[in-house]
Amino acid sequence: MDVVPSRTGPDLRDAHRFAVEAAQAAGRLLRRGTQGEMHVRAKNDSGDVVTDLDLAAEELIVGRIRARWPEHGVIAEEGGEYAADDSWLWLVDPLDGTNNVAIGLPAYVVGIALCDRGSPVLGVVHDPVSDRTWSAIRGQGAFVHVGGLAGQPLRTLHRPVPAAPVLAWTQGHEVRRDDSTARALKVVLDSTARRVLQLWAPLLSWVMLARGDIDGIVGYRPEAVDLPAGMLLAAEAGMVVRALDGGCFDDRYGCPADRRSFVAAPPETIDRLVKLVTAAQWIEPQVRQLTPISLTDVGW
Incomplete structure (x- = not known):
């Protein structure tokens, strides 16, 4: 996790402060907006939704980046893509947890990452509800900011190795209900974990892992935009991220969906979590033979 010497890039400490401030400004916009009436519409056929708040927060953040570093590439969750600098x-991700907001559940965050040739070097996650921000600079650690820009080193809660772990699960929007790998993984996790959280806000799960609140995360073909910020935060807090088979995880943005699947946990339990995940391969043939129940089957 050493800092890669910058070629002509920004000063990371300056970019860090900029990203924290931008995320907090977007958070204030979201906090005000969630107190009033929102316009919610379907985003695609997967059931995901988008609100006017997503678009407003994205415009705020992207506008600031483009004004400060017009030569940089920007890719935003709701379709904004500018000057694709490689x-x-x-x-x-201007509002990670839109589905939560749409049903009145106050569990959402803002995520911003900066990548150098694909690999994240800076990550920021801001929670507008608690007015707390978590951030990381590659090779320089993870930080928590309470009610302002100034950050303190993030102190991870070291939990004893659990008899049964509390885990978070995340999957990409395009994963089908009949995906046998996803179904097998869920069966294994539900059968072995004390609790499996599905928060609809992956960045919140990464924050909880970095703080030591949960014992691990399993991600299957997750979305690409919000992965780098959370992953860097957890890694800089001392967590380990691996591929589903236990091999090295490629943290570069733009990898195909089938290479973004991961397990993440503290160093002392990562091997146990990998064993749980790899056990899914033994039951996948049986799961594949089961026909998922559809809404039509139950007369919805």
Whole structure:
């Protein structure tokens, strides 16, 4: 996790402060907006939704980046893509947890990452509800910001190795209900974990892992934009991220969906979590033979 010497890129400490401030400004916009009436519409056929708040927060963050570093690439969750620089690239998830907001559940965050040739070097996650921000600079650690820009080193809660772990699960929007790998993984996790959280806000899960609140995360073909910020935060807090088979995880943005699947946990339990995940391969043939129940089957 050493800092890669910058070629002509931004000063990371300056970019860090900029990203924290931008995320917090978007958070204030979201906090005000969630107190009033929102316009919610379907985003695609997967059941995902988008609100006017997503678009407003994205415009705020992207506008600031474009004004400060017009030569940098920017890819944002709601479709904003500008100056696709293959060297320095900003990733913006203006409202991670839109489905929660749409049903009145106050569990959502703002995510921003900066990548150097695909690999994240800076990550910021801001929670507008608690007005707390978590951030990381590659090779320089993870930080928590309470009610302002100034950050303190993040102190991870070291939990004893659990008899049964509390885990978070995340999957990409395009994963089908009949995906046998996803179904087998869920069966194994539900059968072995004390609790499996499905928060509809992956960045919140990464924050909880970095803080030590949960014992691990399993991600299957997750979305690409919000992955780097959370992954870097957890890694800089001392967590280990591996591929589903236990091999090295490629943290570069733009990898195909089938290479983004991961397990993440503290160093002392990562091997146990990998064993749980790899056990899914033994039951997948049986799961594949089961026909999922559809809404039509039950007369919905």
